Amino acid sequence: MELRRLGDSGLMVSSVGLGTNNFAGRLDDEAARVVLNEALEQGITFIDTADIYGHGSKEGPGGSESQLGRLLEGRRARFVVATKFGMSMSESPLERGASRRWIVQAVENSLRRLRTDYIDLYQVHTPDSETPIEETLRSLDDLVRSGKVRYVGHSNFAAWQIVDADWTARSENLARPISAQMHYSLLTRAIGAEVIPACAAHGLGVIPYFPLESGFLTGKYRPGGEGRGRLSESARAAEVMTPQGFERIAAFERFAGERGHSLLDLAFGWLLSQPIVASVIASASTPEQVRANVAAAEWRLSAADMESFAAL
């Protein structure tokens, strides 16, 4: 497994990570244990969760962290654990966002559920327009200084918010965010036009989410309803599985096939051929999927192939 530095920091993450937004929901403890064990076996050490994951499961919000906490017992030190805060955890307006009040509470909740005394990467899940970024960064800086959090990152920030956060942290001498999560895949390449250069200029590592478009980019879904999985059961199906979506998939498959590769190889390989991408955090339902994803992540496209693909 290739390890990459997360942005300009010294934190090394596995280039294939494991997303866990299906933990506690679609995966019970035993199914999640098998997936996590296989991930470790394959060299995956970077695990991404969030306080909100598990929403809708019998454990409720926090379920993914709680399940992960049970599964990490006795081997926490072998993983780099990333989690997030900021989404609505209840009806209460006090249990969401990126205010000092909520951050100080949210981190305690996550530490308890994860059964750990430190979080490797603590991420603002989504921008909070109600809270000044300086308040958020100062609260996170306090957590870094206290040792509860090792590094800080964010997710779903626009390019200007990435720059604003970086300059605020630099000018106030606060812990700088080292990573940015974003929806970035073969189907959402356009987002990179603004956000990726902002990350590059400010030394942030990119962590793409939905790298497989919830399974669509594995090629298992076919026009006419073939293929079963979380995508076919979710509201995203209508957005993604359109006639135009299937045409694009066919073009991607041709491109990959002409180079002796599969669509899955292209989904991982195109992301990991960009040095700024630190870790691709796909979720998996089974150990077979974990193995397939790690194998797919070996392809590095040449500069000429990257250029040809950009024109597709």
Ligand SMILES: NC(=O)c1ccc[n+]([C@@H]2O[C@H](COP(=O)([O-])OP(=O)(O)OC[C@H]3O[C@@H](n4cnc5c(N)ncnc54)[C@H](OP(=O)(O)O)[C@@H]3O)[C@@H](O)[C@H]2O)c1
């Ligand atoms: N920051 C944010 O706002 C944000 C938002 C969304 C997600 N995330 C993070 O990103 C992670 C990944 O996102 P995601 O899981 O929603 O989307 P994804 O990684 O694009 O899709 C994963 C799903 O695809 C299927 N799959 C995976 N590998 C496969 C394979 N080799 N062959 C066939 N099917 C395969 C599995 O579902 P089935 O087996 O059911 O088909 C799996 O759950 C999340 O777990 C979370 O950590 C972050």
